[in-house]
Amino acid sequence: MKEYDVVVVGSGPGGATVAREMALKGRKVLLAERGGRWNWLGNTISVAMILQNFGLTVSKPLLPMTQVTIADNYGGASTLICGCAMPPPKKVFDEVGIDLTAEAEEAGKDLWVGKLPDELVGQANLRLMEAANDLGYHWDKVDKFIDADKCIPDCSDCMMGCSRGAKWSARFYGDEAMANGAELALHTRIDDIIVEQGKAVGVKGSCLGKPVSFHAKRVVLSSGIGNTGMLRRAGIQEAGRTFAVDFLQFVGGISPHLNTSRVQPMAVGTLEHYESDGFVVLPVFPTWSQLTVLLAMKGLQHLPKARNAFRYTGLMVKIQDDLKGEIHPDSRFFPFSKEPSHDDKLKLAKGGEIMKKVLRKVGASDDSIVELNPSGAHPSATCRIGDVVDTRLETAIANLYCCDASVVPKALGLPVVWTVVALGKRLAKHLESTFQ
Numbered sequence: 001m002k003e004y005d006v007v008v009v010g011s012g013p014g015g016a017t018v019a020r021e022m023a024l025k026g027r028k029v030l031l032a033e034r035g036g037r038w039n040w041l042g043n044t045i046s047v048a049m050i051l052q053n054f055g056l057t058v059s060k061p062l063l064p065m066t067q068v069t070i071a072d073n074y075g076g077a078s079t080l081i082c083g084c085a086m087p088p089p090k091k092v093f094d095e096v097g098i099d100l101t102a103e104a105e106e107a108g109k110d111l112w113v114g115k116l117p118d119e120l121v122g123q124a125n126l127r128l129m130e131a132a133n134d135l136g137y138h139w140d141k142v143d144k145f146i147d148a149d150k151c152i153p154d155c156s157d158c159m160m161g162c163s164r165g166a167k168w169s170a171r172f173y174g175d176e177a178m179a180n181g182a183e184l185a186l187h188t189r190i191d192d193i194i195v196e197q198g199k200a201v202g203v204k205g206s207c208l209g210k211p212v213s214f215h216a217k218r219v220v221l222s223s224g225i226g227n228t229g230m231l232r233r234a235g236i237q238e239a240g241r242t243f244a245v246d247f248l249q250f251v252g253g254i255s256p257h258l259n260t261s262r263v264q265p266m267a268v269g270t271l272e273h274y275e276s277d278g279f280v281v282l283p284v285f286p287t288w289s290q291l292t293v294l295l296a297m298k299g300l301q302h303l304p305k306a307r308n309a310f311r312y313t314g315l316m317v318k319i320q321d322d323l324k325g326e327i328h329p330d331s332r333f334f335p336f337s338k339e340p341s342h343d344d345k346l347k348l349a350k351g352g353e354i355m356k357k358v359l360r361k362v363g364a365s366d367d368s369i370v371e372l373n374p375s376g377a378h379p380s381a382t383c384r385i386g387d388v389v390d391t392r393l394e395t396a397i398a399n400l401y402c403c404d405a406s407v408v409p410k411a412l413g414l415p416v417v418w419t420v421v422a423l424g425k426r427l428a429k430h431l432e433s434t435f436q
């Protein structure tokens, strides 16, 4: 059996960062990913192909239905991000005594973080920003993980994978890890940790139906909510007993002057309500196909509104939701239960009122305004620091670590990638120190 210094399970931003950093340090690394390298993005069907259950992973019980987007491909959910870059929230990590300043700064340089010029931000975003500021809010351009030299105006394809390579995704780190000697095992689903005398010594699972196992001196789980099943089977029963999804809600309206169907998602917006109320407001709206599904989930009587998919001006509120719900690792189609708490609903409603004011200001009539049901794009906090892992991200089983959105101590209520990459860089420094 092959022996590695580090086996990393899951190639999203958390896993790809650890793999890249350890490969750069000369360690023998295996990156195991259950999905494939699906390159043909750019349309709805191919995007669905890289998501668990084609993007239709929903809660148990079915009503009220909560949909959460879960990746199933090389690069994880980062292939579909809007490219919105927000640094690790200090208030969340201060509470557990972790300072990510140095790693966040390092990550910011790698991830092409910067604000876009007006022509790439787009007129619709600029007009929304002006309208919000006229109403007394404090909107500004938002940092993005975008290479402005490769990006083009009037394009909203970040969430469709960006075929131009203008948007950073974890694949850049994964590929760099391989260029520095790491091995990538695609279509390799890890199910169990191999534990000997209280220490993790490897992992086992299957590759295209055939059993596989890999021995390693250190094991890092970066498979998001996938970590829960492996940890519980290894005896860590606390994993996934509650979690967060950063509930988001879209509100769209039809303005005679603009629409957001072909502009950079989340290129402007505001964080002014984050410290006090735990939410952010950013312009972004589902693609026509996502909109159709979300309208159907709201109620079949709303489906005809899908014909206006390219006319909507859309905004989103994203909240720090309460830790609530549970992961069900043995259920493929209903792998969690989760619904917004009372406080979550209040936050969403407060953000919703702000969004409606902005939409009215740009000319949207009340009868054109549609509010979609809350959904989640950031499954997180299943293996929280202080609960399932310690501040070094190590579990109760020696040499077994978690590093991805699962370790955040509570809902971030913000885009996650920058935080997870910073955590990956921090863990890599610790892992290297254990080899000295």
Ligand SMILES: Cc1cc2nc3c(=O)[nH]c(=O)nc-3n(C[C@H](O)[C@H](O)[C@H](O)COP(=O)(O)OP(=O)(O)OC[C@H]3O[C@@H](n4cnc5c(N)ncnc54)[C@H](O)[C@@H]3O)c2cc1C
Residues within 6 Å of the ligand: 009, 010, 011, 012, 013, 014, 015, 032, 033, 034, 035, 069, 070, 071, 072, 073, 074, 075, 076, 077, 078, 080, 081, 082, 083, 084, 085, 086, 159, 188, 189, 190, 191, 222, 223, 224, 226, 227, 266, 377, 378, 379, 403, 404, 405, 406, 414, 415, 416, 417, 418, 420
């Ligand atoms: C539509 C959308 C837009 C977003 N936009 C932004 C944005 O603009 N900015 C931002 O910062 N964040 C954004 N996010 C959030 C961000 O993409 C995720 O929070 C981030 O990718 C989480 O990284 P991760 O490493 O925790 O896990 P993931 O990206 O979820 O990766 C986990 C990986 O593990 C693999 N895996 C799972 N189980 C197993 C197993 N048993 N064996 C092997 N492999 C396994 C999966 O296939 C996946 O590749 C967005 C998310 C979505 C869905």
